Amino acid sequence: MCSRCYSYNALFRYSGSYLFTAIERAGAVTRPLECVAVYVHIPFCRTRCHYCAFYLETGFSPRVLRETLSAIIAEAGEWMRRLGYPRIRTVYIGGGTPSVIPPDQLEVFLTQLFKTLGLAMHEEAPEMPGTVPDDTRTPAPEEVTIEANPESVTDMFLDALQRTGVDRISLGVQSLCDRDLALLGRRSDASTAREAIRCLERSWHGRWSADLIVGTPGQDTDDLSTQIDELSDRGVEHLSLYGLTVEPHTALEQAVRRRSLRMPDRETHETLWIAARQSAVRRGFRQYEVSNFALPGAESQHNRVYWRLDPYLGLGPGAVSTLPCTVSGRPRALRLTAGSVFSYQSIHRGTLTHEIELLDNVSFLFEHFMNGLRTAEGVSMERIAKRFGIDSALLCTHLRRYWRGYSQRDRRADPSRTLRLRDGAREIVDSYLAELLGTLEKWGAAQRLELSWPAPSHRDESCRFAGVGAVERTR
């Protein structure tokens, strides 16, 4: 088990001024925001799953937990001040395993956090189905999600969440098959997951989503459809399907290297994936993004922020932010990536470093396609044109000429308004993207991209939740 106490020291310092000093040194000035989405990284798990390469700590002490949580709150406060107390659109508390925090402590933490973020959870939140937030600032977020692992879902836990205003749970089911769970190094078996689901049925008023892993060694298509059917029968509204990948420095990698485990080959993996997708679709789920499936209206609002590349703020030691800033007076996109996000190997003794990346405009433009083409809503040309100060017709013509993948576009969408891949083609988007990148780089070099992101007024599209999956609650 990994328990390197030294990184805790780092944790206490990260909310200090070092990050902001570093941003300044990079020549960037963050600016006040109208609204933002917040991700909170709770870097603790009881044990490390065999496939997991995230930055996290196991074997943490109560003191470390306490100090980390208060560091996160301090960081939240500092950011809120610097960003001019923006409205919080969505909150996502992930990890790690946020549910390792004892319920009473969790409740205190969340209450403090939400307060710091300026959220008035139970007050004037518009709870009318189908309403869209109007012009007046509302402190109520559209969605507050927390990740939980089955073994920590208890009535007490759910009650604590409900008191603080969390309204969505992402349950780390991963599989309903004991063999898979053991092989993945999960801490609980299928009966624990079923018990957790029963508990949700009993005591949870919000929505919930389940994670499932596709492509485990030995899995077959029936396994997947049975599991999806079962989850669907239990009322899950949202599914996240993940293809199992072998990450470096994981127990899984070692097992594969030692040949004690054989990963499915590429074709089997694809077959499993497609079968899983079909099962979900058969049960009425819509694949609104490559790995996300939702019943109508149950789409995750938070994830859409990422895919549309609206500003988001990451709090906690392994979080990533993408925020607007100015460099010598010109608007740019700033990405802050904690040095420890991707591999728990990379944490350095005593220092928690952030990679400060000032995205060049072409890369940022490309990211809009990279993310947007994964979604069913596609890429809005109008939005892009506005954000980058370009003529959308020009960009369309250009893309049409160079992008071979255009032939896979969804022909029902008017290409001058939306670029969208047709169903089934989104799964092979990467093979187009590499080429699209080259095209955009060439084209972008000759263009003057003027970033205006987000648009100055809070009436800007980036603060609005119209369209697919508007806040329509079915309770």
Add this chain to the structure above:
Amino acid sequence: MEHDTIRNFCIIAHIDHGKSTLADRFIQRARLVAERDWRDQVLDTMDIERERGITIKSQAVSLPFDSSDGRRYHLNLVDTPGHVDFSYEVSRAISSSEGALLLIDASQGVEAQTLSNMYLALDHELEIIPVINKIDLPSADITNVLEQIEHDLGLPADSAVQVSAKTGQGVDELLEAIVQRIPPPSGDRSAPLKGLIFDSNYDPYRGVIVHVRVIEGTLRARQRLRVWSNGAVYDAEEIGRFRVGHEIVGELYAGDVGYIIAGIKNIAEIRVGDTITDDRRPTDAPMPGFRQVKPVVFSSIYPVDADEYDELARAMEKLTLNDASLVYEKDNSAALGFGFKCGFLGLLHLEVVQERLEREWQLNIVLTAPSVRYRLRLRDGSEVEIDTPHDFPDPAQVLEAWEPYIRASIMTPDDYLGNVISLCVEKRGVQKSMHYLDKKRIEVVYEMPLAEVLYDFYDKLKSCSRGYASFDYEIGDYHPTRLAKLDILVNGKPVDALAQLVFRDNAESRARIICRKLRDEIPRHQFKIPLQGSISGTIIARETIPALRKDVTAKCYGGDITRKRKLLEKQKEGKKRMKMVGDVELPQSAFLSALKGKEE
């Protein structure tokens, strides 16, 4: 200079037995090299050779040595290349010497190459001094090597000198032995000039530097010289001896080894083994044994990035300045664009050229499958020679075909004899002889097609003998064969750069291997890609690359974006190196792997 104080000698050694190290030691002893320009192995000039441990371009050096008899001697070391591909050049260096050091690694013993080069030296009546090297090694088995010297080489064991080129132990004794046992050169200084060209190299400022051994007569500066084989005439601008650099002298006499600079621009005019003489008073007979080294292995080289063609052209030109045995001409492939068809002395020569292009010139290149030169007799009675699949005529027109054979000599511990024999049989070899060298080791001689050796012979020989067998060959005659052109079709389109000339009976298995390898190397596309091997339109092997159904990494959230973008940036760079065949993108690795015989 008194000729009885001159000794001309060469070193014969199997790769890695320590020739370069010993040469260094000599030079150090002679204090010829100032501390400051000491380089590890002065004789090798090209990095790549240093790394591979072979000396391809020979260079000569002259060492002053104060013998115990109180006289100063001049020991001319004629360095020779050390690999089978260059055996002709070895033989020329041998012709320039009166003696040879036969260097044997005390822990390895006698190898096939040692043996064949020793026969060469014996043919030229050289005095041979067996030298056991690396006696400092704990694994040195001197008794065994002494026995091999007696038994395998037929030389008296007590004539062997024991040294460590590394520590310098025994080197003085060796230098004394050179003085005592190798005869001084003889030759009539007043006879008409007869010089043997044993090497040449190119200097960007001075032009070609010709390395000669004066056999008879006297070579003078400003003399008008004639090259025997082509009658070309040059004025000697400068002559001299080899030191660590060059030392200018006015005259070189019979028995001397030295160099000539004569404003020669083209290295191809100066051929190893040719004779040089006085234009006004020519010798009546040239040195025997001259033959033009002919390329026996052919392959076309293409830049991966078509924009690098000009750079490749420049590189080829530069390479041939120093390497007269490399020949090339322009070539053009539908799949790979413009490139060069090249002729090499052997597979190693090919690899050396490939590495130099990649390393020294930083070029990304693709090579087509190496081929030998076949002879065909056609229905209309004409005879043609072909060395690329592109030139293969309509099979219906071919009456008969011949391919070049080699005489391969393989030495192996008897434990592996069975494996070696079955490998040779698989490679269509015909056994010519077999005899025990000692109680444990056997030499077998096979005649086999050169084309088979090009394919995967080395690798298989090494693996079937656990690395113990050693191999040497000389080019032999042409033998009848059954030749076919194997086409490889990707998505229904033949890819010219993947076509090969093959022995008909091997075609099926070869085609299957290539298709299988391509299947593993070609990324999947949005459509299904058939891969086929065909002969005269008949499909003989088939594989399919299924269509791509999913290539996205399954999740992409806020934290994954940068990483994902970087991944795609890498992919984009990779795409630049792809070759388009119809709608299919072929990576460089597909060409490379398909042409390698080895199946991993």
